[in-house]
Structures are given as structure tokens and as C-alpha cells.
Amino acid sequence: MIGTLRNLTSDKELKKFTRPLSEVSSFFQEGVSPEVLKQIRQVLVRNLQQDPSLAKIKVVPTPGFPGGYFPRRDLIALGVSNPAVMAHELGHAKNLRKAQLYDKLIAATQSLARLNTIVSLPVTLAIKALVRNSDTQREVFNILSGTSAALAAPALSEELGASMEAIKEAPDKLQALKTLIPAFLTHVATSAFPVAIYQSGKLL
Ligand SMILES: [Zn+2]
Numbered sequence: 001m002i003g004t005l006r007n008l009t010s011d012k013e014l015k016k017f018t019r020p021l022s023e024v025s026s027f028f029q030e031g032v033s034p035e036v037l038k039q040i041r042q043v044l045v046r047n048l049q050q051d052p053s054l055a056k057i058k059v060v061p062t063p064g065f066p067g068g069y070f071p072r073r074d075l076i077a078l079g080v081s082n083p084a085v086m087a088h089e090l091g092h093a094k095n096l097r098k099a100q101l102y103d104k105l106i107a108a109t110q111s112l113a114r115l116n117t118i119v120s121l122p123v124t125l126a127i128k129a130l131v132r133n134s135d136t137q138r139e140v141f142n143i144l145s146g147t148s149a150a151l152a153a154p155a156l157s158e159e160l161g162a163s164m165e166a167i168k169e170a171p172d173k174l175q176a177l178k179t180l181i182p183a184f185l186t187h188v189a190t191s192a193f194p195v196a197i198y199q200s201g202k203l204l
Pocket residue numbers: 088092159162
């Protein structure tokens with residue numbers, strides 16, 4: 001059931017939308033208590049007042065997938081009922097709708113970073129097997145670590161930006177911090193994975 005953000009500013013529609021999410025068991029799930037729903041509506045209403053064009057953004061409940069904004073479809077997927085997650089995805093939407101080129105840069109570096117995560121271990125093993133000279137090996141691992149960190153940077157700064165925006169606007173700051181700090185650290189840990197693998201190549 002795809003709706004729009006405008007629909008969700010209605011009490012009745014928001015209740016209907018969050019009903020399939022109420023069953024989700026997730027760290028980010030705050031439940032569908034009247035207080036939580038009120039805060040989600042506050043986040044929506046405030047954002048739509050600031051920028052009425054956001055009302056057209058499509059939104060779909062995705063139990064099991066915490067959340068994401070998909071620029072090409074101008075769609076927010078929301079898998080948990082949580083005002084901070086709503087605000088965070090709106091933060092992405094505001095940034096990425098503004099700048100098409102920036103969106104392309106994030107998408108490109110993100111897919112390379114994902115590929116890098118998959119290949120980092122086999123690449124490390126191949127370098128160990130193929131590059132005999134240990135100084136050259138060390139140099140190659142340093143270059144790969146640096147490149148990995150650079151690939152992760154644009155997506156991480158976008159994540160941080162969306163969360164800072166969400167915290168700034170949060171009706172309940174503590175709730176937003178409790179949700180968004182662990183979420184950001186998960187992104188950091190994922191990005192650090194290939195860097196750690198290439199660094200370990202120097203020690204193996
Ligand atoms: Zn995000």
C-alpha cells in the first residue's frame with residue numbers, strides 16, 4: 001500500500017500505515033502508542049510546513065527493513081514506527097532531492113564501497129600471494145585502506161547530516177539520540193570493515 005507523506009499527516013491514515021509495523025521486533029521500533037504517533041505526526045507536519053513539496057513523497061510500509069529514501073522513485077520506505085527514523089529519512093529526502101549530482105556521487109561511491117566490502121578479503125589474499133616484496137605489499141595495503149575510507153566518506157557524511165537534521169528537529173531529543181547514534185555507528189562499522197581487512201593484510 002503506497003501512500004504519500006500528505007496522507008500520513010491524517011491521524012486515521014497514520015494509524016492504518018503503522019498497523020503492519022506494530023508487529024515488528026527491532027531495536028528501532030518504538031511501537032504505535034498514541035504518544036509515538038503524535039510525535040511522528042509532529043515531525044511530518046513541521047517538515048511539510050517548511051517545504052510543502054515534500055508532501056508528494058511516496059511512502060510505503062516495509063516491515064523488516066528499517067528505512068530508506070530512494071531518490072529515483074522519490075519514495076520513503078519505513079519499516080518501524082519511530083519519529084527519529086521518520087525524521088532521518090526526511091533529512092535524506094531533503095538533501096538528495098535538492099542536488100541530483102550529489103545523489104549520483106553518493107550512489108556511485110556507495111556501490112563501489114559495497115563491492116569493496118565483498119572483495120576486500122579475496123583481494124588481500126591475492127596480494128599476499130602475488131606481491132613478494134613486503135615493502136610493496138605494505139604500500140599497496142595502505143593505498144587500498146585509504147581508497148576504502150575515501151569511498152565510504154560521502155555516504156557516511158550524508159548519514160550524519162540526515163541524523164543531525166533529525167535530532168535538531170526532534171520533538172523528543174533523547175528518543176532521537178537513542179535511535180540515531182546506534183544507527184550511525186552501524187554505518188561506520190560497515191564502512192570500516194574493508195579498511196580493517198586491508199590493514200590486517202600488513203600483519204598477516
Ligand atoms: Zn540513513
